[in-house]
Structures are given as structure tokens and as C-alpha cells.
Amino acid sequence: MADTLDVVARSFNINNKLGPKLEAAAEQNAILRIGWTNAGDPVPKNGELGLCPGIPKGAKIRALGTLGSWTAAFGKGGSFTIQGDSGSFLGAANNGNNITCERSAGNYAGFCMNEGKISILDGCGDDLGSFMNGGLIIVRGNAGMRVGGGMSGGIIVVDGDIGNDPGAGMTGGKIIVNGRCPNPPEGVVLRPITEDELSQLNKQIDDDNFQIPNDSICLESNGLSPVADNRKIVSAGDLSMIGLVPTSAQRNMPYATCDTVALLGERAESNTPIALPLPIIPYLADGSVLSEKQKDISKLLEKQPFMVSNNPRIIDFLNVEITNLAHASYALEECGGAVVDMLNMPSMNAEELDGLLVAIRSLLGQEKPFGFSDGVGRIESLHASAAYHNADLVICTIEDQTGISEAASLPLIGRSSKANLANTYTDSGIAIGFSANAEDVAKLCAAGLKFIACTTPTEDYNQIADWLSDIHIKLSSILQRLGIESIDTLSRQNLRALDYETAAVSGLRLSGYERPLPHWFAR
Numbered sequence: 001m002a003d004t005l006d007v008v009a010r011s012f013n014i015n016n017k018l019g020p021k022l023e024a025a026a027e028q029n030a031i032l033r034i035g036w037t038n039a040g041d042p043v044p045k046n047g048e049l050g051l052c053p054g055i056p057k058g059a060k061i062r063a064l065g066t067l068g069s070w071t072a073a074f075g076k077g078g079s080f081t082i083q084g085d086s087g088s089f090l091g092a093a094n095n096g097n098n099i100t101c102e103r104s105a106g107n108y109a110g111f112c113m114n115e116g117k118i119s120i121l122d123g124c125g126d127d128l129g130s131f132m133n134g135g136l137i138i139v140r141g142n143a144g145m146r147v148g149g150g151m152s153g154g155i156i157v158v159d160g161d162i163g164n165d166p167g168a169g170m171t172g173g174k175i176i177v178n179g180r181c182p183n184p185p186e187g188v189v190l191r192p193i194t195e196d197e198l199s200q201l202n203k204q205i206d207d208d209n210f211q212i213p214n215d216s217i218c219l220e221s222n223g224l225s226p227v228a229d230n231r232k233i234v235s236a237g238d239l240s241m242i243g244l245v246p247t248s249a250q251r252n253m254p255y256a257t258c259d260t261v262a263l264l265g266e267r268a269e270s271n272t273p274i275a276l277p278l279p280i281i282p283y284l285a286d287g288s289v290l291s292e293k294q295k296d297i298s299k300l301l302e303k304q305p306f307m308v309s310n311n312p313r314i315i316d317f318l319n320v321e322i323t324n325l326a327h328a329s330y331a332l333e334e335c336g337g338a339v340v341d342m343l344n345m346p347s348m349n350a351e352e353l354d355g356l357l358v359a360i361r362s363l364l365g366q367e368k369p370f371g372f373s374d375g376v377g378r379i380e381s382l383h384a385s386a387a388y389h390n391a392d393l394v395i396c397t398i399e400d401q402t403g404i405s406e407a408a409s410l411p412l413i414g415r416s417s418k419a420n421l422a423n424t425y426t427d428s429g430i431a432i433g434f435s436a437n438a439e440d441v442a443k444l445c446a447a448g449l450k451f452i453a454c455t456t457p458t459e460d461y462n463q464i465a466d467w468l469s470d471i472h473i474k475l476s477s478i479l480q481r482l483g484i485e486s487i488d489t490l491s492r493q494n495l496r497a498l499d500y501e502t503a504a505v506s507g508l509r510l511s512g513y514e515r516p517l518p519h520w521f522a523r
Contacts, residue, residue, distance in 0.1 A: 050358025265369025375400025
């Protein structure tokens with residue numbers, strides 16, 4: 001762990017030093033060097049990860065050594081050359097960089113690439129160009145399995161052999177191979193390259209030392225790729241059979257003030273926490289709705305952080321996933337925090353996650369909160385990963401196609417939180433598949449969750465404002481009825497299962513029986 005922390009710290013240090021120099025170097029047409037002393041003596045890097053994210057247009061960087069994952073990701077049009085090997089996700093989410101790796105690269109090179117050029121001179125791993133939408137990738141040497149998997153545009157050129165399932169799930173773009181190529185999967189056709197394609201590609205590559213031969217083959221979609229069934233499997237229930245009851249506290253007066261604020265990102269070190277006026281993080285695909293000029297601006301909505309995929313405000317969390325990854329660098333500089341949606345990202349090991357976090361947090365700002373979200377079916381690994389990477393928040397998503405109900409998820413989240421998050425500052429939340437009301441918020445907070453993520457009932461500014469106002473009024477009324485002054489005081493003592501089935505799966509006290517069902521005491 002100490003070595004890992006040291007690598008992460010060194011990586012952040014390099015990015016922090018590079019940041020102020022990039023624009024000045026671009027104006028002077030100078031090359032910034034990583035891996036050499038000021039006197040020019042080589043000091044190769046070894047394992048640093050997430051280096052040089054968001055290289056701006058005109059900036060030039062040259063690195064020496066073996067670099068880790070997520071190197072030169074989120075590019076904005078600069079130039080990056082590594083004299084050595086690179087780990088996974090080289091040039092991921094490239095939005096204009098010209099990247100050269102003079103030796104080999106790991107898996108997922110050019111992942112979610114949108115434009116630009118990546119040249120790898122000594123082969124690469126699996127999933128080259130996965131989900132790329134545009135740009136050019138050139139690999140000299142062999143490439144692994146699933147080259148161009150899920151790609152919708154762009155061109156991949158491999159001057160060597162490739163592994164199984166080339167182009168799996170591709171809907172656009174081309175894969176050019178000068179070497180052995182297995183039979184492509186359903187939905188992908190293999191054909192000879194045409195003279196016009198050959199001429200245009202060699203002109204685009206523009207390299208006197210490398211030309212695509214005329215006996216190369218081309219892989220492309222035939223437009224008949226199998227369509228995945230994306231129908232959502234919803235959870236098996238809701239929260240209607242969980243009740244809220246008072247304990248020994250007396251009912252508060254209706255004019256008593258109730259505290260409904262939740263703070264996220266209260267780390268031990270210096271940081272900028274985000275305050276939630278209500279313990280919810282509503283989700284919107286496009287945050288521009290929240291920035292529209294309104295005659296009657298809602299003060300509550302103006303201060304309530306949201307989770308958005310695009311156009312965040314300075315207080316909002318950016319939901320980072322495949323669909324917005326290529327343009328995330330711009331949004332990360334404008335938002336208040338970030339959440340990596342692991343349900344909609346490739347599986348990553350600890351090193352690759354560290355690389356992603358270094359890249360994201362270098363653009364976001366290390367003082368801002370970050371976290372992960374994943375399905376309830378992976379709750380243990382989600383919480384363990386959040387604790388390992390010192391995340392500020394973690395969100396358990398109920399609608400993960402397992403069908404596990406909200407009531408059944410409560411003991412799963414509770415046990416995992418106790419086992420993995422007990423000695424951390426990571427705040428645990430839940431994402432439900434419907435728009436929450438005040439009772440839903442109170443019940444989930446009483447179950448030990450810090451906040452609730454949910455969709456908004458509409459995308460209209462005024463209606464969202466009315467929804468938040470209604471939650472605030474009714475939540476305060478619920479707390480007054482229960483004799484509670486702060487949302488933080490709610491506990492499982494205030495919850496009752498209203499039917500046998502809910503008590504059986506949730507471990508809550510059954511109303512009337514006033515204790516959990518006997519099987520919850522069995523060892």
C-alpha cells in the first residue's frame with residue numbers, strides 16, 4: 001500500500017507541476033520533458049499513472065520510462081510522446097491529441113477516443129480502440145482480442161496479427177489489418193482494402209517509413225450487428241411497506257426548525273465539501289436546465305447539487321461514464337465533484353482505477369469530492385474499492401438488473417458499510433429507480449444512508465423547484481412528528497416493516513411484533 005500511495009503522490013506532483021507550464025510552453029512552441037533532469041540527464045519514470053490529462057492544443061510533452069494506466073487521457077489537441085512502454089487506457093477519451101508510444105501499450109488504448117491520432121510502435125493488449133467514435137489509431141506489431149470492440153467511427157490500422165473477436169459489436173468505422181486475422185464475429189464483414197481507401201489512408205498516415213500494403217484487409221460493420229436487449233430489469237419493490245414511527249421523543253411544535261442538510265466530502269485533509277440542503281442528489285442528463293435564467297429563481301434549487309452527465313454547475317457532481325468520457329475534461333473543470341459510474345465503465349483493477357482517479361482529479365482539483373457508483377449486486381467490491389481509494393462518497397445503485405428490492409438492499413448495504421467503511425470518511429448513499437418523495441428520503445436516511453440519488457420527475461426548471469420544495473416541507477413535517485430536530489438523528493429505531501415479507505428481507509422490526517423476525521438472530 002505504501003508503494004501505491006507513493007506512486008499516486010508522485011503522479012499528482014508531476015501533473016500539478018505541469019499544469020501552469022502547459023499554456024506557456026504552447027505559446028513558446030517548447031517541449032516539456034518528463035524523465036530528465038534540468039541538465040538533460042535521463043531519469044526514467046517507473047509506474048507513474050494518470051499523467052498529463054487534458055493536454056491543451058499546441059502543448060508538447062515528451063516522457064521517458066515506463067508509465068502506468070490512463071496516460072495522456074482526455075486530450076484537447078496537444079502532442080505527447082513516450083519513449084518507453086505505457087499501461088492500459090493510453091490516450092483514452094482522446095479529443096484531439098497526437099500521441100506516440102515508442103514501445104508497447106496495454107489494454108484499452110484509445111478507449112472512447114473521439115478525434116486525434118495515436119501511434120503505438122511495438123504492439124498492444126486487448127480492446128484496442130474500444131468504443132472509439134473517431135480519429136486514427138496505428139499499431140505496428142500485434143494487437144490482442146476485440147480490436148475495435150463497440151466502435152462507432154474512426155479508423156484502426158494494425159500492422160501485425162490480431163486476436164479473436166475483431167470488431168465485436170462495432171456499428172461504424174474501419175479496422176485495417178496487415179497480418180493474420182481470425183474470422184470476425186456476427187455483424188462484421190471482412191473484405192480486401194480498395195485502392196481509393198489505400199491511397200487516402202496512406203495520405204492520412206503521412207509517414208515515409210510506413211505504408212499500408214495493398215494486400216491488407218478491412219473489417220467493417222454490415223449493419224446487422226445483434227442488438228442487445230437493453231430493457232431495464234427493475235427492482236422487485238419500493239419503500240411503501242416500510243413505516244416511520246416515533247421513539248420516546250415528544251412531537252416538536254410545527255414552527256420548530258429542522259436541520260435537513262448533509263455534508264459530503266468532509267475529509268481529514270483540506271478540501272472543499274459539498275453541502276446538500278436536502279439529503280438527495282437528483283440526476284439529470286443535461287445540467288443546462290438548471291442554469292436557465294428564470295424569473296422566479298428557486299433558492300433551494302440554486303443551492304441543491306445535482307448529478308449530471310453534461311453541463312454541470314460549479315456545485316454539481318459530474319457522472320463519469322462511457323457516453324460522456326470523451327468530453328469529460330471540459331466538464332471536470334467546471335463541476336463541484338465527480339462520481340465514476342462503474343456500471344457503465346470497463347472493469348478495472350486497482351492500478352487502473354488509481355490511474356483514472358489521478359487523471360480525473362488532476363483536472364477536477366484534488367480538493368473536490370469524488371466517488372464511485374455500482375450495482376447492489378457488487379456492493380462488497382464497491383465499498384471495498386471506495387475505502388481503498390479513499391473516496392468521499394459511494395452510491396449503491398438498486399436498478400442494476402439483479403431485481404433486488406429496496407427493502408432487501410438495506411441489510412446488504414448495512415453489512416457491507418460496517419465491514420468496509422467503518423473506519424473511513426466515505427459517505428454511503430443509494431440510487432433508487434424512481435423520483436423520491438419526503439417519506440422515501442426519511443426512510444432511507446433512517447436506514448443509515450447519508451443521501452439518496454434519484455431521477456427528477458421532470459426536466460422543467462419550475463417543476464423541479466416545486467418537487468424539491470415539496471420534499472423540504474414534508475420532510476420537515478415528518479421530523480417534527482417524530483420529535484427529531486436533525487435528519488442525522490433518524491435511525492433504524494424509527495423504521496417498521498408493515499408486512500411479513502418486508503420484515504423477512506429487510507431485518508426491520510415487524511409492526512405489531514416489534515422486533516425483527518427470528519431468522520435474523522440465527523448465526
